[in-house]
Amino acid sequence: MALRNVDALNLNVAASAAGAARETLVDLSPEPAKAKVVREGYQVPAVALDEKKSGFFLDNLKQVPPRAQPRVVSQSIAAGTKVLPGTAVDLVLAPASTIPFDIFEGVHKSLVDRNLTALDPVLDDATVRQTLLKYNAAADVPPADKKIISDALAGAGVTINEDAADTGFGAAFNSARNALAFR
Numbered sequence: 001m002a003l004r005n006v007d008a009l010n011l012n013v014a015a016s017a018a019g020a021a022r023e024t025l026v027d028l029s030p031e032p033a034k035a036k037v038v039r040e041g042y043q044v045p046a047v048a049l050d051e052k053k054s055g056f057f058l059d060n061l062k063q064v065p066p067r068a069q070p071r072v073v074s075q076s077i078a079a080g081t082k083v084l085p086g087t088a089v090d091l092v093l094a095p096a097s098t099i100p101f102d103i104f105e106g107v108h109k110s111l112v113d114r115n116l117t118a119l120d121p122v123l124d125d126a127t128v129r130q131t132l133l134k135y136n137a138a139a140d141v142p143p144a145d146k147k148i149i150s151d152a153l154a155g156a157g158v159t160i161n162e163d164a165a166d167t168g169f170g171a172a173f174n175s176a177r178n179a180l181a182f183r
Contacts, residue, residue, distance in 0.1 A: 038088065067120075070095050071182045073103075096182045104178045108171040110158045119156055119179040128152045132180050138173035149173060 037044040070093035077089050101111040101118070111118060123129055131148055135141045141149065146169060150160050153172050161167040 036086070036088070067183065068095055068097070071099070073099060096179075099182060101175060101178070104175065106171050106174050107166070107178075108158055108175045109164075109166040110172075111175050116179045116182050119153075119158075119176055120183075122152045122156045122176065123180055123183055125152055128176075129180065132173070132177050135173075138170040141169075141173065149176065 035044075072091050073094050074092045075089055076091075077083060077087070083089070096116040099116045101107045101114055101116065123132075128149060131141075131145045135145070150169065150172070153160065153176065158172050158175075159167065160169050160172050162169065165171060
């Protein structure tokens with residue numbers, strides 16, 4: 001066996017009847033990946049674009065800012081579940097501006113009727129953002145960092161009152177982390 005090039009393998013195969021050697025090329029290059037996009041239960045057909053017309057159209061499209069792009073809200077297979085390559089996974093996407101806080105568990109009372117972008121001014125602050133990412137649970141946040149987060153949230157109309165679970169720091173912290181996940 002000798003490698004002719006990266007994409008083909010040279011095999012010397014003995015001809016069964018004549019005993020003569022015959023050369024056979026086996027293509028080892030992977031087939032181009034074919035997208036498996038399904039809508040309404042049917043494979044979406046591939047399209048052939050006119051290069052000039054489509055190039056002009058694509059060059060003049062306005063870019064959607066990253067924050068305005070839809071985010072995955074749910075999927076048909078539970079997060080963290082291992083699946084075989086090629087397994088279909090249905091995704092539900094929505095822009096953060098349409099995702100309400102009340103779809104999450106334990107949301108702060110001040111955020112119930114608002115959408116995730118209500119905390120954008122809070123999350124724009126790098127210090128607050130890093131502090132929220134630093135801790136996985138509200139109980140882990142030391143008093144100094146708790147004050148940073150609380151003050152920033154107060155500026156967005158989220159008042160922390162430890163007398164009730166739905167107005168306490170834990171609910172505010174979790175709500176802010178949920179909003180951060182979709183930022």
